[in-house]
Amino acid sequence: MEFSLVEIKPGQTGVISDIRGGSALKTKLNQLGLREGKRIKKISSVFNRGPVTISVDNYQVAVGYGKAIRIMVEVDELEKASPGRES
Amino acid sequence: MRKLVLAGNPNVGKSVVFSQLTGSKVMISNYAGTTVEFTKGLLTTESESFEVLDAPGTYSLEPTSKVEEVASTLVDQADIVINVVDATNLERNLFLTTELLERDVPLIVALNMIDEAGHKGVKIDVKKLEELLGVPVIPTVAVSGEGLKELIDYLPEAVNRKNKPLNIPDRWAYIGELVGKVQEVVHRHHSWLETLQDASLRPSTGLPIAALVLFIAFQLVIGLGEFLHEFMEDYIFEGFYETLLLYLSEALGSGGFLHDILIGQLVDGAIDFEESLGVLTTGVFVELGVVLPFLAVFYMVLGFLEDSGYLPRLAVMVDRSMHRLGLHGYSIIPMVLGFGCNVPAALAARNLESRRERFIACTLMSVAIPCMAQLALIVGLVGRHGFEYLAVVFASLFFIWVVLGLIIDRVMPGYTPSMIIEIPPYRIPSIKAQAKKLGMRIRGFLVHATPYILGGILVVNILYTLGIIHFLGVLFAPAVQGLLGLPGDAVSTLLIGFLRKDVAVAMMIPLGLDARQLVIGAVVLAAYFPCAATFTVLVKEMGVVDMAKSAVIMIVTAFSAGFILNLLLDTLIPAAYLAAALIALSLILPMVLGSTSDRRELSDLDETA
Numbered sequence: 214m215e216f217s218l219v220e221i222k223p224g225q226t227g228v229i230s231d232i233r234g235g236s237a238l239k240t241k242l243n244q245l246g247l248r249e250g251k252r253i254k255k256i257s258s259v260f261n262r263g264p265v266t267i268s269v270d271n272y273q274v275a276v277g278y279g280k281a282i283r284i285m286v287e288v289d290e291l292e293k294a295s296p297g298r299e300s
Numbered sequence: 301m302r303k304l305v306l307a308g309n310p311n312v313g314k315s316v317v318f319s320q321l322t323g324s325k326v327m328i329s330n331y332a333g334t335t336v337e338f339t340k341g342l343l344t345t346e347s348e349s350f351e352v353l354d355a356p357g358t359y360s361l362e363p364t365s366k367v368e369e370v371a372s373t374l375v376d377q378a379d380i381v382i383n384v385v386d387a388t389n390l391e392r393n394l395f396l397t398t399e400l401l402e403r404d405v406p407l408i409v410a411l412n413m414i415d416e417a418g419h420k421g422v423k424i425d426v427k428k429l430e431e432l433l434g435v436p437v438i439p440t441v442a443v444s445g446e447g448l449k450e451l452i453d454y455l456p457e458a459v460n461r462k463n464k465p466l467n468i469p470d471r472w473a474y475i476g477e478l479v480g481k482v483q484e485v486v487h488r489h490h491s492w493l494e495t496l497q498d499a500s501l502r503p504s505t506g507l508p509i510a511a512l513v514l515f516i517a518f519q520l521v522i523g524l525g526e527f528l529h530e531f532m533e534d535y536i537f538e539g540f541y542e543t544l545l546l547y548l549s550e551a552l553g554s555g556g557f558l559h560d561i562l563i564g565q566l567v568d569g570a571i572d573f574e575e576s577l578g579v580l581t582t583g584v585f586v587e588l589g590v591v592l593p594f595l596a597v598f599y600m601v602l603g604f605l606e607d608s609g610y611l612p613r614l615a616v617m618v619d620r621s622m623h624r625l626g627l628h629g630y631s632i633i634p635m636v637l638g639f640g641c642n643v644p645a646a647l648a649a650r651n652l653e654s655r656r657e658r659f660i661a662c663t664l665m666s667v668a669i670p671c672m673a674q675l676a677l678i679v680g681l682v683g684r685h686g687f688e689y690l691a692v693v694f695a696s697l698f699f700i701w702v703v704l705g706l707i708i709d710r711v712m713p714g715y716t717p718s719m720i721i722e723i724p725p726y727r728i729p730s731i732k733a734q735a736k737k738l739g740m741r742i743r744g745f746l747v748h749a750t751p752y753i754l755g756g757i758l759v760v761n762i763l764y765t766l767g768i769i770h771f772l773g774v775l776f777a778p779a780v781q782g783l784l785g786l787p788g789d790a791v792s793t794l795l796i797g798f799l800r801k802d803v804a805v806a807m808m809i810p811l812g813l814d815a816r817q818l819v820i821g822a823v824v825l826a827a828y829f830p831c832a833a834t835f836t837v838l839v840k841e842m843g844v845v846d847m848a849k850s851a852v853i854m855i856v857t858a859f860s861a862g863f864i865l866n867l868l869l870d871t872l873i874p875a876a877y878l879a880a881a882l883i884a885l886s887l888i889l890p891m892v893l894g895s896t897s898d899r900r901e902l903s904d905l906d907e908t909a
Contacts, residue, residue: 223502241720243468244359246392257502263620264629266501266723271388271420273725275501275616277628277718279901 214288218255218265218281221288226254231285238280245274253286304343304350304455305374307400308384309393310357311724313412315339316442317384318354321452325740328733329606330724331633332357333651336367338374345452353378359392361399367650375403380458382451384410387417387424387439390483394475397433402465406458407435410451414439416725421486429482435459443730493726500613501723510617513610517601521594521672522679528593529680533573537589542571545580561761574809577764583757586677586806587749592742594676598640599741600734607729607737611636612721619719624890625705626712627652628719631661638669640741642834645669646841655846656714660705662842663850666834667857668701670801670826673749677805678822685815691879692869695886696823700861702886704853706893715900748833749800756796756803763792783859784820785866787811793825801831816870820862828858 215230229251232239242248246269256266256273258281265281266273276284306314310332319326322341327334339354358371375381383400385393400407411426430437436454440447466474499505545563552559554566563571564578573585605611611633619629631652638645642665649661670678683690709716763769769792777788784790789811797804808821829851830838839847869878 240362240468241364243472244362244364244395245720245722246389246395248472256498257506259503259506259616259620261620263503264616264719266616270391271422272392273497273501273723275612275619275629275719275721275723277619277623277720279718280720281718 215285216288218267218276218284218286219258219278221255221286223255223257225288225290226252227286227288228252229284230287232283233285234280234283238283242280242284246270246272247274247284301349301351302379303377304352304380304382305378306352306354306382306384307371307375307378307396308357308412309359309386309389309396310722312357312384312386312393313442314357314384315354317382317410317412317440317448317451318352320442320445320448322352325736326354327740328737329611330609330727330729331606331612332722332724333367333630333633333648334606336370336647336650338370343452345455347456350380350455358396360396361403365651365653375400375405378405380406380408380455382408382410382455384412384442387411387414388420388422390422390424391475391479394478395471398463398466398471398475401433401435401461401463404460404462406460408451408454408458409433409435409437410442410447411437411439412442414447415441415444421488423484423486425482425484429478432478432481434461443733493728497613497723497726500610501616503617506613506617510614513605513614517605520601521598525594525597525676526679528597529590529676532589532593533585537573537585541584542573545571548580557765560765561758564761574806577757577760577810579754579757579761582806583754583803586757586802587746587753590680590806591673591676591749591753591802592745594679595640595672595745596738596742598672599738602636602640603734603737603741604729605636607727607734609724609726612723615719615721616723621890623716623718624709624893625664625702626660626709626716627657627664627705628716630719630721631657634661634665635669638665639672639675641671641673641745642666642669642830643837646834646837649841653717654714656712657716659842659846659850660708660712660716662838663708663853664701664705666830666838666850667704667827667854668697670697671831673745673800673802674805674826677802678826681805681808682815682818682822685818686875688875688879689815689819692819692865692875692882693822693826695879695882696819696861696865697826699882699886700823700827700857702890704857706890708853717901752800752832753803756800759799760792760796760803760807763795769795783866784824784862786813786817786821790821793821794828797825797831798829798835799832801825815875816865819869819875820865823865824858824862826858827854827861829854 229249253267253269256268258265262278264275264277266275306318308314315326315328315335321343324341326339335356341352343350343352353374355371355374356367358368361372363369363372383397426437426439436457438447438451500509549563562578562580564576564581567575571581573581576582615629615632618632622629634645634648637648645665646662649658652658652661682693772791773788776791780786780788780790793804793807796807804825
């Protein structure tokens with residue numbers, strides 16, 4: 214199942230499956246190394262539409278809410294992936 | 301002379317390499333976007349001399365911000381490019397490397413932070429990487445200088461590959477294959493720094509940490525600053541320096557034009573460092589006795605925050621709130637820098653993507669963030685009348701910052717895109733690097749501020765002697781008195797405020813104002829217009845048109861705020877209550893009003909999706 218970065222819980226891991234935005238967003242994310250097929254782990258999210266922090270390889274990126282809801286992730290363990298909106 | 305350009309992702313240590321190669325002093329921190337403009341230096345090797353240019357960090361040569369454009373342009377002008385690569389994040393860094401390999405310029409790679417990569421369990425086969433890229437790859441640890449000699453030795457071997465350009469998916473595929481061949485990652489456990497790293501990003505622990513960090517920073521600056529200030533005043537100014545000046549005063553005949561300029565007016569036959577208003581008395585005292593102690597402590601604290609890597613985490617914590625003001629979290633960095641001096645803060649605003657954000661950030665910063673020089677005087681002057689009056693000054697400025705942000709965000713078309721920033725790892729700041737940076741900043745202050753402060757005092761003296769201040773005082777008395785409740789002569793402070801804010805605040809001392817007048821004066825002075833140095837930079841950054849708009853906002857805001865304070869403070873509401881009410885309102889208003897800017901972004905992204 215696909216969930217957005219906002220929906221998955223901190224600690225969950227997965228693979229970016231889709232970036233649902235225009236080419237500007239895709240390019241920007243791409244330059245930072247965030248692209249389809251990339252393995253990520255969610256670190257945290259700030260409540261009330263705050264940014265989501267993820268770790269990719271050896272670095273961490275904070276993504277604002279408006280962008281985070283457009284990054285879809287294929288979550289690793291399906292049984293644990295009960296999506297909660299916020300942490 | 302050939303041009304050598306340092307290019308690389310943000311926060312990979314380009315500036316460290318630069319300062320090691322050239323011996324030049326540059327600002328170095330642990331967050332993306334410290335360098336916003338290029339810095340030049342000179343490197344002389346056995347065979348030739350190079351002009352070295354330190355470019356701001358960029359993830360790609362297709363720029364997405366003003367700062368990244370600078371980097372891209374510099375690469376075009378380069379004769380040799382040193383690509384500084386963060387060895388802990390090889391894959392992402394190679395995106396820029398492969399782009400550079402397509403340019404018509406010889407390239408050499410500095411594989412930096414190779415030690416940190418080792419600690420993180422990343423093993424890189426350097427020989428193989430070199431083979432596959434077809435350019436020299438030199439492992440370096442720039443902070444300790446390791447590998448830099450080799451880097452210099454290999455400069456003549458830099459290779460111009462001029463590869464065939466790839467599209468983005470093919471580029472990543474190529475990089476993926478390459479990394480697979482040269483890199484091995486061993487899994488290891490979290491270090492305590494990494495645990496703390498995650499804790500400061502989770503709201504449940506991150507918000508208390510943010511509050512604690514800001515509280516400690518504030519306490520340190522005010523407490524330790526005050527201690528150092530008193531030490532300077534008691535032991536240096538009122539001891540040795542005063543005696544010296546009294547000799548000079550006598551030698552000048554205790555009066556006359558030169559005496560008035562240098563020493564100023566003697567108060568009861570003695571020098572009053574606050575009121576004498578001479579260049580050597582009040583001028584030197586304001587600069588070294590009041591501003592310097594606070595500024596030094598502020599920069600010490602700021603240096604630690606910058607180098608530890610905390611600031612981007614603070615940006616994450618405040619992102620939500622900043623969105624309501626039409627900004628996103630990363631704009632907290634120019635705001636924090638603004639407390640030191642508004643000039644570097646205005647420059648740091650370049651890291652923000654859109655013109656809208658830069659306008660809002662620069663305007664809010666110059667209206668509501670008083671620089672440390674000004675704050676030091678405000679703390680000294682207003683604080684004497686009790687902490688509640690000081691609290692009113694801070695609360696008013698905070699209120700202005702919030703309300704102005706809410707208004708501009710609603711009125712100005714467009715939206716502020718949500719942030720996307722890299723969060724650097726925590727690093728323990730090295731004492732040596734901290735001391736060097738503090739030294740640079742203090743020297744910068746002494747060099748840049750001295751002419752303004754001493755010149756400001758000189759101008760004041762001349763204006764007083766010529767009677768211009770009294771003339772303007774009478775002329776503007778109805779406005780200043782009616783609107784702000786200040787004596788007509790207070791015009792002199794506003795006049796000097798264009799030049800230098802700390803001197804302007806000091807100018808209120810001889811006016812004999814009471815607590816409420818001091819509060820009004822301090823708030824108006826902070827908000828009404830930037831000082832000359834900041835103004836020059838703002839015009840350059842925002843352009844004349846935006847600066848003019850911003851200036852109108854500043855003037856209207858400052859005088860409305862002064863007028864309202866004049867109506868309310870101590871007449872209707874006691875200081876302590878007013879401060880509490882303003883802070884409460886500043887916190888509640890954004891929550892009630894919500895943000896229009898986000899909604900605009902969500903709908904805009906939907907359209908382009």
